[in-house]
Amino acid sequence: MHYNLAxxxxxxxxxxxxxxxxxxxxxxxxxxxxxxxxxxxxxxRHGFAVNPNGLDIEKxxxxxxSGKDIFPxxxxxxxxxxxxxxxxxxxIMFENSPVNTQTGQPALDHIRAALNLGMHAITANKGxxxxxxxxxxxxxxxxxxxxxxxxxxxxxAPTFSVMREAFPLAELExxxxxxxxxxxxxxxxxxxxxxxxxxxxxxxxxxxxxTDPTNDVDGWDAAIxxxxxxxxxxxxSLTPQEIKPIGIRGITPEMIAKAKSENxxxxxxxxxxxxxxxxxxxxSPQLVDSTSPLFGMMNSSxxxxxxxxxxxxxxxxxxxxxxxxxxxxxxxxxxxxDFVNIVKQ
Amino acid sequence: MHYNLAxxxxxxxxxxxxxxxxxxxxxxxxxxxxxxxxxxxxxxRHGFAVNPNGLDIEKxxxxxxSGKDIFPxxxxxxxxxxxxxxxxxxxIMFENSPVNTQTGQPALDHIRAALNLGMHAITANKGxxxxxxxxxxxxxxxxxxxxxxxxxxxxxAPTFSVMREAFPLAELExxxxxxxxxxxxxxxxxxxxxxxxxxxxxxxxxxxxxTDPTNDVDGWDAAIxxxxxxxxxxxxSLTPQEIKPIGIRGITPEMIAKAKSENxxxxxxxxxxxxxxxxxxxxSPQLVDSTSPLFGMMNSSxxxxxxxxxxxxxxxxxxxxxxxxxxxxxxxxxxxxDFVNIVKQ
Numbered sequence: 001m002h003y004n005l006a007x008x009x010x011x012x013x014x015x016x017x018x019x020x021x022x023x024x025x026x027x028x029x030x031x032x033x034x035x036x037x038x039x040x041x042x043x044x045r046h047g048f049a050v051n052p053n054g055l056d057i058e059k060x061x062x063x064x065x066s067g068k069d070i071f072p073x074x075x076x077x078x079x080x081x082x083x084x085x086x087x088x089x090x091x092i093m094f095e096n097s098p099v100n101t102q103t104g105q106p107a108l109d110h111i112r113a114a115l116n117l118g119m120h121a122i123t124a125n126k127g128x129x130x131x132x133x134x135x136x137x138x139x140x141x142x143x144x145x146x147x148x149x150x151x152x153x154x155x156x157a158p159t160f161s162v163m164r165e166a167f168p169l170a171e172l173e174x175x176x177x178x179x180x181x182x183x184x185x186x187x188x189x190x191x192x193x194x195x196x197x198x199x200x201x202x203x204x205x206x207x208x209x210x211t212d213p214t215n216d217v218d219g220w221d222a223a224i225x226x227x228x229x230x231x232x233x234x235x236x237s238l239t240p241q242e243i244k245p246i247g248i249r250g251i252t253p254e255m256i257a258k259a260k261s262e263n264x265x266x267x268x269x270x271x272x273x274x275x276x277x278x279x280x281x282x283x284s285p286q287l288v289d290s291t292s293p294l295f296g297m298m299n300s301s302x303x304x305x306x307x308x309x310x311x312x313x314x315x316x317x318x319x320x321x322x323x324x325x326x327x328x329x330x331x332x333x334x335x336x337x338d339f340v341n342i343v344k345q
Numbered sequence: 346m347h348y349n350l351a352x353x354x355x356x357x358x359x360x361x362x363x364x365x366x367x368x369x370x371x372x373x374x375x376x377x378x379x380x381x382x383x384x385x386x387x388x389x390r391h392g393f394a395v396n397p398n399g400l401d402i403e404k405x406x407x408x409x410x411s412g413k414d415i416f417p418x419x420x421x422x423x424x425x426x427x428x429x430x431x432x433x434x435x436x437i438m439f440e441n442s443p444v445n446t447q448t449g450q451p452a453l454d455h456i457r458a459a460l461n462l463g464m465h466a467i468t469a470n471k472g473x474x475x476x477x478x479x480x481x482x483x484x485x486x487x488x489x490x491x492x493x494x495x496x497x498x499x500x501x502a503p504t505f506s507v508m509r510e511a512f513p514l515a516e517l518e519x520x521x522x523x524x525x526x527x528x529x530x531x532x533x534x535x536x537x538x539x540x541x542x543x544x545x546x547x548x549x550x551x552x553x554x555x556t557d558p559t560n561d562v563d564g565w566d567a568a569i570x571x572x573x574x575x576x577x578x579x580x581x582s583l584t585p586q587e588i589k590p591i592g593i594r595g596i597t598p599e600m601i602a603k604a605k606s607e608n609x610x611x612x613x614x615x616x617x618x619x620x621x622x623x624x625x626x627x628x629s630p631q632l633v634d635s636t637s638p639l640f641g642m643m644n645s646s647x648x649x650x651x652x653x654x655x656x657x658x659x660x661x662x663x664x665x666x667x668x669x670x671x672x673x674x675x676x677x678x679x680x681x682x683d684f685v686n687i688v689k690q
Contacts, residue, residue, distance in 0.1 A: 020655070027514050157659055158511030165510035166503030168685035169372050170678070293664055296641045305664070310365070310678040313664035314502050315648070318656070319638055333515070333655040340513035 001033065003343060004052065006040035006090035006119070008081050008110050009097030010064060013124055013151075016332035017094060018057055024336070032344045040088025041070055042081040044098065049074035052089040081106065085113050092342070094335055095123040101224055101240075104131030111147065115139045122338045124151035124331050129228045134235065146342050149232075151334030153179065153225050154302050157318040158334075161341065163233055163306065170308040172233050174273035177304030178297050179225040182209045182216035183248050183268040187285075188299045190256050191265060196249075208300070219245025219268065219283040226270045226281050229304075236279050245283035264289045267297070270304075293317070346378065348688060349397065351385035351435035351464070353426050353455050354442030355409060358469055358496075361677035362439065363402055369681070377689045385433025386415060387426040389443065394419035397434040426451065430458050437687070439680055440468040446569055446585075449476030456492065460484045467683045469496035469676050474573045479580065491687050494577075496679030498524060498570045499647050502663040503679075506686065508578055508651065515653040517578050519618035522649030523642050524570040527554045527561035528593050528613040532630075533644045535601050536610060541594075553645070564590030564613065564628040571615045571626050574649075581624050590628035609634045612642070615649075638662070 005021075007014050021028075021036065028034045037054030047069040049055055060070050076087045085093055093114035099107045104127035111121040111128050115136065123129075128136065129149050140147040153159050163172070178184055182203050189199040200217070203209035215221050223240035230238045251266050259265050264287045272281035288294050293305050293315040303317030318330070350366075352359050366373075366381065373379045382399035392414040394400055405415050421432045430438055438459035444452045449472035456466040456473050460481065468474075473481065474494050485492040498504050508517070523529055527548050534544040545562070548554035560566050568585035575583045596611050604610050609632045617626035633639050638650050638660040648662030663675070 024514050031514065157656055158507065161511040162503065162507050165686070166506040166682065168682050168689065169369050169376065170682075290635075290641060291643065293641060293662060296635060296638060298636065303660070310681075311502055311663070311675055315660070315662040315664060317638060317660040317662070319650070319658035319660060330656055336655075337511065337513050337515075341510070344513065 001035075001343065003034065003036045003092055004039040004054075004088065004090045005036055006042075006085055006088040006093045006114070007038060008040075008042045008085065008093060008095050010041055010043040010046070010060075011096065011098075012328040013331045013335070014094060014096045015061055015064070016328040017096075017335050018061060020329070020332050020336050021339075022057065028340070032340070034343045039090050040084040042084040042097065043070060047071040048078045048080065048084050050076040050078050050084055050087045052087070081110055082113055085110060085117065085119075090114070090119050092120045092122065092339060095121060095125060095128070096335075097125075099125040099127040101127045101130075101220075104128045108132045108136075111136055112139065115143055115145055115147065118143055118145065120145045120148070120342050122148045122335055122342075124149070124335055126152045126224045126228050130224055130231055130239065133231045134237070148338035148342065149228070150338045151331045152228050154304065154316065154318050155181075156330035156332065156334035157302075157316065158337065159229075159304065159316060160232060161337065162316060167306075167308060167311070170310045172274070172306060172308055174271065174307045175229060175233075175304055176269060176271040176294070178267055178294055178302050179270045179304070180216055180219075180222040180268055181300040181302055182213065183219075183222070184297065184301065185299050186217070187248060187251065187256070187266055187268070190251070190253060191260055193253070195253065196251075217249055218247035222268055222270050222283045226272055226283060230272050230279055230281060234274060234279060238279060238281060243281050243283055246285065248285050251285050259287055265295065267294050269294065346380075346688065348379065348381045348437055349384040349399075349433065349435045350381055351387075351430055351433040351438045351459070352383065353385075353387045353429065353438060353440050355386055355388040355391070355405075356441065357673040358676045358680070359439060359441045360406055360409070361673040362441075362680050363406060365674070365677050365681050366684075367402065373685070377685070379688045384435050385429040387429040387442065388415060392416040393423045393425065393429050395421040395423050395429055395432045397432070426455055427458055430455060430462065430464075435459070435464050437465045437467065437684060440466060440470060440473070441680070442470075444470040444472040446472045446475075446565075449473045453477050453481075456481055457484065460488055460490055460492065463488055463490065465490045465493070465687050467493045467680055467687075469494070469501075469680055471497045471569050471573050475569055475576055475584065478576045479582070493683035493687065494573070495683045496676045497573050499649065499661065499663050500526075501675035501677065501679035502647075502661065503682065504574075504649065504661060505577060506682065507661060512651075512653060512656070515655045517619070517651060517653055519616065519652045520574060520578075520649055521614060521616040521639070523612055523639055523647050524615045524649070525561055525564070525567040525613055526645040526647055527558065528564075528567070529642065529646065530644050531562070532593060532596065532601070532611050532613070535596070535598060536605055538598070540598065541596075562594055563592035567613055567615050567628045571617055571628060575617050575624055575626060579619060579624060583624060583626060588626050588628055591630065593630050596630050604632055610640065612639050614639065
């Protein structure tokens, strides 16, 4: 089987995905008899390109990475992402354009358009999962296609597929995890007596925190990930506003020193529980001791513990590797895994 | 679809499986339109029973749990496990009879017979995986059937299915884990200044260690689990003898006290690595510090960290819950998950 691919959004993650697909091309052919071409690319600042017979992806990477426009590769005159989707004749659309997490746009519209055209849709964006999971899943099913989003929660580390494939007919009772790397790095560094301000600056210097770190330090990024898990695993809508996250700004060096002296530490704990059919979810700093699976998750490590009616306290963790973890390569693998799991069926 | 099930071995694990299947019967029908009957049961000390029209499973459980023979339920005169398999007209055979881990027998013969009769085969026994993985997988494929064994390594916690379903086309580079609960309980208790002998006695008293604890404390149980993972995940045969496991008998209270004073601890670490196409595997006590995902796994907790070419250091852990974890219910869930994943396809 041959698959045409459209890449909507061509930033670090999407380019890592393109490189991973190229690297795994022979393996994909050998193991699953699957081949692919890139037939549409939409970038933020380097234009748009469509060629239903296949774009030169190496050339597209080279152009964008040297700051040039990809338009010369195009056989169509396209000027926006929706046109790229429409003319690409793609079988699979990867949505990784910048998203408004309050609305899920424009990712929602891109995914709707792709599914309506009979494409599978795969995204690393949390927005469309939180704002459109049920609608998009229903639309996908009505077209005999898939809507997948493995990369949205633990940055590419298998999470949704583990619950879907490895826990058949299990009832999820609760989960508890660390979902935000920035706050975990800050808390880890404060244990080594760095100030909050210094730790934030460090996160900005390595590119994990933005100039305005609000989204991370006030718990909004963590909350939207909780919402994505709740929405998918319990098929129950939940918004970050309903969670009312409490961030880490209130954690003082004194509190951290006291915790350390008691062999405990603060973590920005994300949790959700189903009680009498109702979801109770929270994001807040909590003291954990060494018996908790979260205790050992330092710096950029993230992870989650699932409790089900059949297996108590099954944990998944992605350990920190400085400069390597949680980056675009891992996120790209989540997208790639979604792709392979769709096409191998 | 209706499935006839044969239970070869009807100990704690198999009886927990039967109860779990009964508990999930309606869900299985609702979600996957699957129904089932038990058509053959083979016990160690309470006889054999076959009825292709369906045995009364509640009655069988009641008979065995009150020490009685199940023969009155049978419509055939059967006197051994192979006859049960042969006459059961089962679609799926669960193999959970006592196994010789040196040879994989009689599980190997049971699984061969079932596959040859066109049944799927599911086991919680490590023996047939280590001694027959390639042969049995090939035989299963030739019959269009499956050979599955999710429960063999982390006691029912999803492991093989995670690597199979959630890591498509990833290359496994290494793994490192704690696979034996008994030694982990002993080392945990020795940290609290219990002697080795007291800790072994405790493990015997709660039923996790046998009268002769050699298999656990000398690392053989851990080694056979390493072999099962190596055999399946790298499709490379390996025997426990080749690993030459080093157990925990040499770990003294003094060593443990010294480690504790340095905020480290001893763990019976199981690891394997693929280097230039060759597998290097070991089981031995090692000092780990708090940066290791293994550090926090105390008492009966077990877990493993996988390193692949696409996601570094992805860990799975099954946390201890006194009296609840690693028991027959979890192991039964692994068998159940194998069953659902086969029949839902």
